[in-house]
Amino acid sequence: QSSVRTDEPQYGRLKLYWEIPRKDIRLVEEIAAGSFVEVWKGKMKKYPNSSEIQKVAIKKLIENATEQERKFFLGEMEVQKMLQPHPNVILLIGCYTFHEPWLLMLEYAQEGTLYEYLQYSRPGAQTVQISSNSVHHKNINSHRLLAIAAQVVNGLMHLQKFKLIYYRLKTSNILVGRGGICKLTGFGFPHEITERNQYENDTLPVECMSPESLKEQIYNYRTDIWSYGVLLWEIIHFGLSPYLNLEREEIEDDILYQLMLECWQEDPMKRKEYPDILQVLSNMAADHS
Numbered sequence: 001q002s003s004v005r006t007d008e009p010q011y012g013r014l015k016l017y018w019e020i021p022r023k024d025i026r027l028v029e030e031i032a033a034g035s036f037v038e039v040w041k042g043k044m045k046k047y048p049n050s051s052e053i054q055k056v057a058i059k060k061l062i063e064n065a066t067e068q069e070r071k072f073f074l075g076e077m078e079v080q081k082m083l084q085p086h087p088n089v090i091l092l093i094g095c096y097t098f099h100e101p102w103l104l105m106l107e108y109a110q111e112g113t114l115y116e117y118l119q120y121s122r123p124g125a126q127t128v129q130i131s132s133n134s135v136h137h138k139n140i141n142s143h144r145l146l147a148i149a150a151q152v153v154n155g156l157m158h159l160q161k162f163k164l165i166y167y168r169l170k171t172s173n174i175l176v177g178r179g180g181i182c183k184l185t186g187f188g189f190p191h192e193i194t195e196r197n198q199y200e201n202d203t204l205p206v207e208c209m210s211p212e213s214l215k216e217q218i219y220n221y222r223t224d225i226w227s228y229g230v231l232l233w234e235i236i237h238f239g240l241s242p243y244l245n246l247e248r249e250e251i252e253d254d255i256l257y258q259l260m261l262e263c264w265q266e267d268p269m270k271r272k273e274y275p276d277i278l279q280v281l282s283n284m285a286a287d288h289s
């Protein structure tokens with residue numbers, strides 16, 4: 001009795017295959033730059049010894065990175081490796097750390113950021129080419145907006161299982177993949193995030209930060225809940241209110257507003273937790289249908 005595998009192991013799904021041969025990776029176009037990484041659009045073989053190619057986002061460590069920056073880069077890689085795949089979290093596909101520059105290959109989110117997605121999804125908005133492969137936006141209704149809000153919570157709950165936090169949760173930091181699925185990226189362990197902020201002297205997204213993060217540099221999943229409230233506000237204002245035929249007084253609006261307030265409790269322990277947030281959103285979606 002033998003079970004013979006006939007399928008080729010896919011890169012990234014088996015830990016043995018995290019390290020990708022450099023010849024299977026191609027950097028195509030730089031799309032963003034951070035303080036010590038560049039983000040590239042790239043291509044990568046889907047399987048070892050295959051001609052099938054997949055699009056990937058590649059994080060590349062800059063030349064002359066300091067010891068500390070290398071440590072942060074490898075830290076992010078290790079966090080991504082231990083994380084189980086989830087549809088609402090950007091997936092690590094593989095890495096290249098054999099020679100410098102080191103590379104991290106990540107799932108490519110073809111629809112760009114949630115911020116752009118909401119802006120260009122408004123009825124009446126022209127279909128604007130926001131990046132070379134993101135052109136077909138459909139109008140979104142309140143049902144879609146509730147689904148987006150729920151997808152983000154699902155991603156956050158997944159991170160919580162691994163003791164990870166997001167800390168800079170806002171629509172411009174969330175990516176949107178095929179079919180309009182929201183995906184979180186750029187998370188980490190709270191202590192690493194704190195260390196990194198201090199090191200980078202990051203321009204922090206103060207508008208979405210909790211009072212305790214601003215005053216005491218505290219980051220945990222309850223500070224993420226505060227930011228989630230801000231995200232709901234952004235979803236409503238960028239996506240919903242300007243065009244949907246909803247009156248301000250309408251009950252859905254009120255429920256969402258209450259939900260935001262419950263995320264913005266001054267006392268972190270009083271903030272609504274993810275499963276309860278999800279429950280409110282699914283009740284609303286059910287009322288809508």
Ligand code: ADE
Nearest residue numbers: 039057090106107108109
């Ligand atoms: N920008 C940063 N990360 C990205 C990703 N995974 N997909 C598309 N664009 C990105």
